[in-house]
Amino acid sequence: MRDLYRCLDEYPPELLEAISGVWQVPLPEGEPRQVATHLAEAMLAPNALERALHGLTPAAQSALAEIVKEGGVAPGHRLFVSYGNIRRLGPAAMEREQPWARPAGVLEELYYKGVIYRAYAAVGGYYGEVYFIPRDLLEPLQKLESEVAELDVQEAPAPTRIEHDGSALAEDLLAFLVRIRQGRISASGPERTRKGSAALDELDLGPRLVGENHPERLVLLRRLLRRLDLLQDQKSILRPSPRARKWLRLPDHHRARSIYLAWRDDPHWDELDRVPSLRFDDRSRQTNPIVARSNLLQVLAKCPAGRWLLLSSFLDALKHRRPDFLRPDGDYDSWYVRDAGTGEYLSGFASWEKVEGALATHTITSSLRWLGVVDLGYGGEDADPTAFRITDHGSSLLPAEPQVPQAEATSSSSPPATVGGDLTITMSVTNSMYERYQLERFAEWEAQDSVATYRITADSVWKAYNAGVKTAQIARFLERITKEKVPPAVSRTLQAWGGRFGRATLRKAVLLRTRDEPTMSQIRSHPKVGGLLGETLSPTMCLVDEENAEELLTQLKDMGIWPRLID
Incomplete structure (x- = not known):
């Protein structure tokens, strides 16, 4: 961003006069640029900034620290939620209102103090009005960042019931791989499943599932099988891939990390589509699930690990710290989204709890619980969780670059069976x-x-x-x-x-029978067909392995021989 000299150089005389009064710097007579340069030099003098910030209200200190934490620039709409807007006053109104003496809000206090400035710029995926700290003031303010390092979330009493998933998701991926290895699971959808095989979407593991048998969780498991490249297609039948064997050999935490990253960085897995209380009329909404998850996880990472925290208090902190985690442009009016229960349109920032709050709650209580990042706590007969706790496993995964605990990094041997x-x-x-x-x-x-x-x-x-x-x-x-x-x-x-095995053999096969011997000879002599035929039973009959039946059918039709199919 710009430096202080350039910022002040763009200000009108009345605004320079207001800032100089706050900093107690007499302004000389002269050209506006000379006046701005004089004021900038005074503001950058040793200890000047410390003296100017001494009288800041706690809320202003918090806002300033938040901008510092964002690298010195933050979208205006995000700051307005907690710290109010800045009035756009002309010379007469400024003289009348004297906002430097009677600021209407926290941002006005900082704005007329001359430590934050307004501009239009791009921040992440957002382009619009931003507030920034001049780069030559930013470095002295870095110490303020530590004041907002940990999120202010209210602790919860110990719950009476706890849901702890731990490594259940990884265990159920193992269960899927075992079942896929054992049976004929079609690589196609249910509508195109081959006879004698089942579709992956219809696979029911029953009691073999370690975790919750929830429809959304099962969809996530199937999605992760693909994202982790654990499956391969062999003649339209799914098999565990070579990558699956390497993945299964990983130490537990490395495997858990791979699952977490596959979920976190998936552009096609969007919890917003799965929030049960929301219905979208317009599917053209522009959202990036990776950005929304990243923003939410950044705030969640500020929570202390191992403590029970009120879910409602976290939502309040999220609304204060990162209200635009889902919609970085701060546009809360353009979506056509309804309350699934009442049909009411949810428009404007007033609906934040029902949209953004519902998404954050759903992500924590579904995906993050299933991933073992959080435990959920229930009080009494509560149907819904009221508290959550970041697990040790979760605290190592939430940073932008997930870590492997040292104890697990050095130990990967399995105890004897x-x-x-x-x-x-x-x-x-x-x-x-x-x-x-x-x-x-x-x-x-x-x-x-x-x-x-x-x-x-x-x-x-x-x-x-x-x-x-x-x-x-x-x-x-x-x-x-x-x-x-x-x-x-x-x-x-x-x-x-x-010793019991092999005394008799049962074999599934397809029977090929021709009208006469010349037809069978023609088929056997064809270079693309002969290798598909199996054991000869008679001059006009032979067996064909089931896996070769579809290819044989195609080749026979290409030869001009249309076989009759009998079930």
Whole structure:
């Protein structure tokens, strides 16, 4: 921004006279530029600024500190909410009102003190009226920033009920990956799902979900699977990607950090569309969910971690500190948004609590809780949370550059698992996600909290064999995760079950039958088709693997052979 000399040089004589009176600087006779230069030199003299600020009201000190915190320039509409506007007075009105002696508000107090100035400029995504501190005054004022470092939010009494999600979101991403590996999940939507497969949107994990079975949370989980690049499309069927295996091997906090960043920086995930109390008539509204989230998280990061805070008090602080977190241009009138319950249009800053406040509440009580950034507290029989607490995990994620706690950065080994004689396996969930992902290739998940419980059954081993996992591999894996403490009875059972496999074979296939032998010969000799055919049953019949059926159908039609389809 401009320096003090240029700012004063643009002021009319009556305004220079007002500022000089506040600073107690006699002005010389002469050209306006000489007068402005004289006043600027006096204001920049040693200790002059300290003397001038000595009589500031506490509210003016807070406003000045807020502008300093913003880098010396802030949008006017954001300041007006808490500190009032500045009247536009002509020479006669200025002489009559004497605003330097009787300011109408906090901003007027600073404006006629000559420490803030008005201009039109771009700040972030906003262009319009701003208030700024001249750059040669800004450095001496930096100490004021510390006065607003922590948000003034009222603490809440200890809640009677607490919702703590912890690492449940990561655990449920694991559950999705296990289920996708086990079954045929279509890469297409429900309307184009192939026969014998299910759509990802319809996948029901039932009791396997560790966290809340909430529709919005399930949508977020599916979104994160894509954002984290954990899935790949193999012939229209979803499979865990190579990236998924690397992700599962990450230490717990690194994995949690990746989930948080995937949510935070997602341009297509917008909580505003999911606030149940809001309905938008005009879908052309211009919002940037990344900017809105970033602004909200910056304010939330100022809250003390580990303390129960009143949610209503945080909303008051947010309205004071960053009312425009959702609409940086300060335009509260152009959206066509209704109250979903009453149908009332929510227009103007008077509706801030019902729009911005509702969005902040929804983000805290849904996404940030599911991400483990906050815990929620309830009082008595309250249906809605009244308090929240930033978790240790959350306090490391909220900064613009999320950190990894030193203790977790240096420790990523998994504690040993335990295998019982009844084929039950227990394993700590700490830093063991990849091992548990492998474990579910041949064992059934039963339950978990801080420890996960699995059971090896004849059916789970049979499924493993069909997926290419042999009992010798299972035995070696169990020896590794238990530090070679597998009961002999378990080894004998696995060996006995392994002997049952392969005595008979059932195979799903498509039957191709032709009208005559020449037609079958024509098909087999075609360079693009012959490799799609399987075992020959007769001169006019052969088997085709299900995964090759669609490609074979396309190739036959290209050859001029239109097959009859029979279910």
